[in-house]
Amino acid sequence: MRNLKTEVDALGEVVSKKNSFSAKGLDALGKQIVFSVLRQFFELQAITQELLVKQLNRKHKDLELLIMCGLYAIDNLNQPAHTSVNGAVETSKALKKPWASGLINATLRRYLRERDKIRSRALTTTAAISNHPDWFTRRIQQDWPQEYDQIVSANNTPAPMHLRINQQKVSRNDYIKKLTEVGLQAVKSEHSRYCLTLTDPVSVEKLPGFNLGLVSVQDEAAQLAAILLDPAAGDHVLDACSAPGGKSCHLFEIEPEITLHSIDVDKDRLARVQENFTRLGIRGDIIHQDLLQIKDDQISSFDKILLDAPCSATGVIRRHPDIKLLRRSSDIDKLGSTQRQLLENCWSMLKSQGDLVYATCSILPQENEDLVAEFVQRHADAQPIEVNLTIGKSQAIGHQLLPAIGAHDGFYFAHLRKTSAGKAL
Ligand SMILES: C[S@@+](CC[C@H](N)C(=O)[O-])C[C@H]1O[C@@H](n2cnc3c(N)ncnc32)[C@H](O)[C@@H]1O
Structure with a gap:
């Protein structure tokens, strides 16, 4: 069972304090949760509002973010749904709002019972469907009407990891061999003669010769x-x-x-x-x-x-x-x-x-x-x-x-x- 306080705090920095996302203090799973909640923010927010019988006071934004993390955990983490619910309930205590544990429990359990109905009621606005703010979808519709779906889908899909090979030190072919030696796979990208696309993203420490300047991460x-x-x-x-x-x-x-x-x-x-x-x-x-x-x-x-x-x-x-x-x-x-x-x-x-x-x-x-x-x-x-x-x-x-x-x-x-x-x- 995961306590989600660090994740809620990291989300609060972005949502309430308007600071850029920082992964500081988050482990790999925490980073995944916060990153994904940000990516699906408008959808999760609409579902949360649909679930809450009475809207929460603005000073309880942390509880709204906690419900959103709980929803993400229920639908995406490889664990039983009740474990995700219990983690969120425990977190309300860590947020020093133990009075809210019943609310969190009831809200997430209702989602489990009525998921399809709640989702279809909530996902009706352009913001909730596209997971983008209205000002931005209006601009895409105006500037790129034909490409609207492509842009929205690409923005909502994780990006591949591209490498820039420092060809003063190593060729693309030789770097592919180095990657193979450590069990990683990459293909030459088409448009930059310096670029490789990794099949699966990894942390930079796993890239051979990163500290020696053979390679950088760059789209x-x-x-x-x-x-x-x-x-x-x-x-x-x-x-x-x-x-x-x-x-x-x-x-x-x-x-x-x-x-x-x-x-x-x-x-x-x-x-x-x-x-x-x-x-x-x-x-x-x-x-x-x-x-x-x-x-x-x-x-x-x-x-x-x-x-x-x-x-x-x-x-x-x-x-x-x-x-x-x-x-x-x-x-x-x-x-x-x-x-x-x-x-x-x-x-x-x-x-x-x-x-x-x-x-x-x-x-x-x-x-x-x-x-x-x-x-x-x-x-x-x-x-x-x-x-x-x-x-x-x-x-x-x-x-x-x-x-x-x-x-x-x-x-x-x-x-x-x-x-x-x-x-x-
Ligand atoms: C898009 S980022 C640059 C990324 C960088 N070229 C790279 O590839 O790593 C834009 C940069 O412009 C800088 N910047 C913004 N206003 C500036 C100014 N008035 N004078 C100089 N730099 C400025 C920002 O600090 C920021 O680092």
Whole structure:
């Protein structure tokens, strides 16, 4: 019988305190429970509300989260249903609300008795059926009407584990052999020549040579950013929003003879860039800077710039289901003004004839194609370069990948070259 207090506390951090999900303090099963409850949040919430004869006061949100964990445990854990119920009942005492144990018991037992009836009454709204907030389903319906089902299903399905092989140290074929030696299986992914897809996800400690920098965990779509920027020996390369450093490391792995500058505004996240550089043996300057302000000596100083902009992260919901609870529709406008300013500033840091790749892990045109199209309109020296990918959708400007079951995340890429055609308007 499992006490679910740690899980309820972790959910409360996201749902009530609006913090990002943290696995701190959770064991593997606890992580699975919290992650899954976040993924199925809107469905479990609707069932809970259907079950509760009287809605709970807001100060008892923890009890609502406990019922949701109990429902998840009943339907998914490999244990008798009464064990799941008893675990939830015991947890009400650990939450210092022993008075609620009868309520928890009655609610979950009613679910066991009337499961089909309760589910069909509860699962009637778009939010409960899709497991997404209304603002987001409205946006998908507006922006991707044909792809609505694909996006929703992909967001609700666990993502595969993609590896980026550091080919300065080992080839993809040789790494597959190393995996086989420790009983793991992987196949070459199609679209990134650095990528392997593991048949079953494992913790990084199980990956041969992880500490020696042979391999990193990175989605296949994310790997396309550094490939598109195509760093060449001698290039001065800026990774403008670099933390935690996945794409900076990839740029260096592709071409170690670059001068790499990795900037980020977030000091804590920059510490992770340093960790990754050390593990992988990357040489580059790690710089703490807010790129909404740039310095005079940074103007026109880079041959290539990757701007992996802060965004809604709506392309990576399956890896971060807390996004469905943390993001608001109003965030998109705010993010847009930051993205626009970062793009302006990065553009002024780019040399003439230089290349800039703008990337986001968003599926919303407002942060992607529309924003870059408007930028190109205002800058006569910005020439869009075709993004040649055999997956995803070519847009008027740039290329959009939508999350795909068993494959890559949702990502957007635009490639711009700075010509001498004219001054910015
Ligand atoms: C999508 S993440 C970057 C992921 C990273 N490129 C990677 O592959 O590991 C966006 C980053 O932008 C940074 N950021 C947001 N606003 C910024 C600003 N004004 N100046 C510099 N970095 C900023 C955030 O701290 C965050 O680390």
